[in-house]
Amino acid sequence: MEKLTELTALELGAAIKKGEVSIEEATRAALEAVEQREGELNCFITRTGEQALERARALQAGVKETSSPLYGVPMAIKDNICTKGVKTSCASKILGDFKPPYEATAAERMERAGCVSLGKLNMDEFAMGSTTETSFYGPTHNPWDTGRVPGGSSGGAAAAVAGRECWYALGSDTGGSIRQPASYCGVTGIKPTYGTVSRYGLIAYASSLDQIGPLARSAADCAAVLDALMGKDPRDGTSLDVPAGGLLASLTGDVRGMKIGLPADCFGEGLDPEVRRAMLEAADVLKSRGAQLVEFDFPVMEYMVPTYYIIAAAEASSNLSRFDGVKYGWRAEGYEDLTDLYCKTRTQGFGAEVKRRILLGTFVLSSGYYDAYYKKALQAKGLIKAAFDDAFGRCDLMLTPVAPTTAPKLGESLSDPLQMYLSDIDTVSVNLAGLPGLSMPCGFDKGGMPIGAQLIGPALGEAAVLNAAHAFQMDTDWHKRSPYEKEVF
Ligand code: GLN
Numbered sequence: 310m311e312k313l314t315e316l317t318a319l320e321l322g323a324a325i326k327k328g329e330v331s332i333e334e335a336t337r338a339a340l341e342a343v344e345q346r347e348g349e350l351n352c353f354i355t356r357t358g359e360q361a362l363e364r365a366r367a368l369q370a371g372v373k374e375t376s377s378p379l380y381g382v383p384m385a386i387k388d389n390i391c392t393k394g395v396k397t398s399c400a401s402k403i404l405g406d407f408k409p410p411y412e413a414t415a416a417e418r419m420e421r422a423g424c425v426s427l428g429k430l431n432m433d434e435f436a437m438g439s440t441t442e443t444s445f446y447g448p449t450h451n452p453w454d455t456g457r458v459p460g461g462s463s464g465g466a467a468a469a470v471a472g473r474e475c476w477y478a479l480g481s482d483t484g485g486s487i488r489q490p491a492s493y494c495g496v497t498g499i500k501p502t503y504g505t506v507s508r509y510g511l512i513a514y515a516s517s518l519d520q521i522g523p524l525a526r527s528a529a530d531c532a533a534v535l536d537a538l539m540g541k542d543p544r545d546g547t548s549l550d551v552p553a554g555g556l557l558a559s560l561t562g563d564v565r566g567m568k569i570g571l572p573a574d575c576f577g578e579g580l581d582p583e584v585r586r587a588m589l590e591a592a593d594v595l596k597s598r599g600a601q602l603v604e605f606d607f608p609v610m611e612y613m614v615p616t617y618y619i620i621a622a623a624e625a626s627s628n629l630s631r632f633d634g635v636k637y638g639w640r641a642e643g644y645e646d647l648t649d650l651y652c653k654t655r656t657q658g659f660g661a662e663v664k665r666r667i668l669l670g671t672f673v674l675s676s677g678y679y680d681a682y683y684k685k686a687l688q689a690k691g692l693i694k695a696a697f698d699d700a701f702g703r704c705d706l707m708l709t710p711v712a713p714t715t716a717p718k719l720g721e722s723l724s725d726p727l728q729m730y731l732s733d734i735d736t737v738s739v740n741l742a743g744l745p746g747l748s749m750p751c752g753f754d755k756g757g758m759p760i761g762a763q764l765i766g767p768a769l770g771e772a773a774v775l776n777a778a779h780a781f782q783m784d785t786d787w788h789k790r791s792p793y794e795k796e797v798f
Contacts, residue, residue, distance in 0.1 A: 313338040315791055317526040318382045318476035319533055319557075325372060325381040332372070332381035336365040336425050339383040343427065343474045349455050352469035354388045354446050355396045356428040364425050371423070378533050378557065380423030385475045387466050388429040389436055390521065391510035392416050399512050400444035401434045403632045403658030405639030413510020414542045415479055415521045422537035427475055431465030434660045435629065436486055436514045438462050439729050440722050443662040448719060451494060452792040453758055457716040460490030466524045467494035471759075473793060477525035477534055481511055483518045484617050485711070485736025488748035491524050492711035492761025495750045497778065497788055498524040499531045502768050503743035504549035506535075507542030515624035516547075518617075518740040527788050528749060528778035532556040535771060551769060559772050562780040565599030569777070570704030572607030575735060581714045587752035587760040591781065592708055598780050603704050609696040610734065612689045617737035618730055619673050619686035625663075626670025632658065665726065690741050697742045697767075706777055707765040710735050711748045715758035735763060745771045749778045750787035759787075 313321065313335060324330045340358045347353060361383065368381050386392060389399045391409035398404045416426075433443040441449040441464025449464040451457040452472035459468040463480030467490030470478050480487040482500035491498030499522050506521045513519060523534035533556075540553030571592060576585055596602055634640035634654030641653035659667070673682035700707060712732055722729045739746035744765055751762040762781075766774040782788050 314342050314473040315794060316476070318530040319378055319527070321476055322378045322380060322382050328372070332365040332368050332425060333362060335381060336361050336383050339427055339475055342472070346472050346474060349450055350452060350468050350472050350474070351447055351449050352431055352465040352472060352474055353385065353428050354398055354400060354431050354465070357395060357426060358428070361425050361427050368423055368425065375423055377422040377537065379537065381425060382476050383425045383427050384419065384477045384479070385427045385430050385466070385469055386416055386479045387432050387463050387481055389432060389481055389512040390416055390479055391512065392426070392429065395429065397429065397512070398445070399435045400432045400446055401659065401663070402445045403639050403654065404637060407638040409510070411510060414507035414544060415538055416510065418537050419479065419534070430463070430469055430478060433462035433464070434663050435512070435625070436462040436481055436483055437625065437662050437666050439485070439489060439732060440717070441465060441490070442719065442723055443660055445660060450719070451716050453495065454756070457718055457758065458493065458722065460493035460716060462486040463524060464490045467491050467496055467498070470494070470496045470524050470526065471792060473791065477523055477530055479521055480524050481519055481521050482740065483514045484621060484740050485733050487522050487524055488711050488736050488746055488761070488763060489733070491748040493716035493759065495759030495787070495790060496524050496526060497528055497531055497747070497749050498522065499535065499745065499747040499771070499774065500739065501535060501539065501771055502745045504547050505551065505769070505771070506538045507545040507548045509542055509544040513628040515621040516628060517624060518621060528747070528775050528782055529557060529560055531747070532560055532775045556772055556775055560776055560779040562598070562776065562783045564595055564777050564780045567600045567706065567773070567777065568603050568704040569595055569600045570700055570707040571602060571604045572700065572707060572709060573604055574607040574610040575709040579713050580710060583754045584710050584714065584760055588708065588710055588762055591751040591762040594781055594784050595777060598784065600777070605700065605703055607696060607700060609693050612693060613738045613741070614730055614734050616686045616689040616693065617733065617741055618669070619682050620690065620741070622666045622670035623674050623683050624670070626667045626674065629663070629667055634658070662726070693738055694742045697744060701767045706770070706773055709763045709765065711761040711763045712736070715754045715756070715760055739765055744768055745774050747774050747778050749781060750790070751785070752787060
């Protein structure tokens, strides 16, 4: 058998089911990789290895009865998803060693599917960032080149999956935080349609945009995780009552007659030529399987970044008001009165990027500026949605870059936040319109860094998105490349 840590989650699940490998063996293999690589990668904020081994032993007895294809497969969870009794920090000093008294629905559902959690993953503080450098716990490094960022904000999740420390991970995506790190690290990740996965227990950044989703080794792995995650949750008022499950079973790889849209405005100025080349080659792979390529203009691209950053910051400024040193986590010392307690706790507890967003959000919501910024952004959001509706009148799925470049070097991005925001241009639109978006590996640049292609579907079009990605992965092996098996490179 191939090296355990190089298998996909489904391959490992099948080997566990057949009794070729025990859950404890799989867990030990992951923990060994974690032990070996964490020094240079820093994917985890909290490791729960002992609990994982106990859980692995307890699960073994149920192997024969289970119908879950992911039963016993070790994974890990982004640190903004609440886990009962296990520190959940959002990579912020302000949450201190906050241990939630409850479990997020997403974590609970994966548990029901038989997951073994290895711990909590590093991220940008409160999921604000594109590089995982704003974490209070230090940056995560990209397994393909440890001098480069893994992307963000789910950088710990992407690097852990790419770094063979776990088989899949739960991330969250408000404006690209699953897809962009997946692209930078050469793994597959999907942000599902808004409302399909419960946000109960996901610490809010921008509630109207946040969604939980998987990062894994293949589109099929992602489908299996989504089958377990999706579905109505009465504890989340925005959760949709749509039939869940069946995604994995629906993967045929048949894309004959499917219209794949290439929006010209996503391929224009600012796009790295190597990324462009990889995108066009990816489109050709789908074409060779019988899909039809259609090109059209998509002139709303210029509104994406400003609209997103106004709405996300506005919601963040409101959501983060609850962190005041009274109810949760960390509290500053040496305060004089209640106002001083709030002020010192928030000044010392939040990092620079989070404060920048709170200030921006408070500004765009303040009377006098509300109409000029926030209301305008909501109107632009309407236009963006309409542009997608129009696009999906011409095609079944859209294919675009995930990011204009491959992973930048550590330390290059934070000095110019505006530039960093601009690099989110290809992902934020999908959240503004509430659509499913997937990132799949489709090549490498000359420096050996992974490139990702994005597939965007209409609302609730997860099956089509995953099927097209699966088709692509039947004919390519980019998703199978490993930073530790470079001979396959
Ligand atoms: N980079 C984007 C931001 O900083 C997206 C983050 C996310 O999806 N959580 O807002």
